[in-house]
Amino acid sequence: MTSSARRGRVLVDEDGVLVPTTPYAFSGRHASVDKRRVRAICASKQFSPAEKFLVLWFIGATPEGGLPVNKTGKDIADEVGMTADAVNRMLRKLAKHRILNKTGAIGNISMYSISPYIAYHGSGHDQSRAVKNWNPPEIPGFTDVPLHQAWEVQG
Structure with missing residues (x-):
């Protein structure tokens, strides 16, 4: 087991040995997603x-740290090609869940973000x-x- 500490942009293990790193191949910022919940x-x-x-x-629009997506239902509807009434109805249902x-x-316009249980743009510490x-x-x-407990029950 190796614990890691960051020194600038270089990652080293507890013995000071350089740990190879490489950047993600994403086009920009990315989030951690609970794949089981999304499925x-x-x-x-x-x-x-x-x-x-x-x-x-x-998941794609929620800013870092779970801040609200600063768009109205109409703004979202225009972006995704739906009606504002339909988007607002879906926002309320997804918020109810x-x-x-x-x-x-x-004012009276609600702003939403994805639940941090589903996706989070930030560190694991911040998400917890x-x-x-x-x-x-x-x-x-x-x-x-x-999953390991579910498998044992099925066993």
Whole structure:
């Protein structure tokens, strides 16, 4: 087991040995995603394809640190090719399931971000602190039992 410490842009292990690193091949900033929760959302028959699409859009649009996406339902609708009424209805439903969190408001217009349980743009330490501020999302058919425990039960 090696613990690592950053020295500038060089990563070394506890013995001072250089650990090879390489940048991600993403086109820009990226987020950590709970693949099991995203798959459960995609598999759920309680969410429409358009609602599932909005989840994906929010994973990509939520700023670092879980800040709100500063767009109205109409702004989002214009960007993704839906009606503002449909987007606003889906935002409320996804927020009811805590897949989206209301993280701000401008007047009576709610602003949302993706739940930090689903995706987070920031460090693991910051994400573990962020989830303390929110209840986990309600995803029909999803259980938070770790996979190894689920396999043992099936066993």
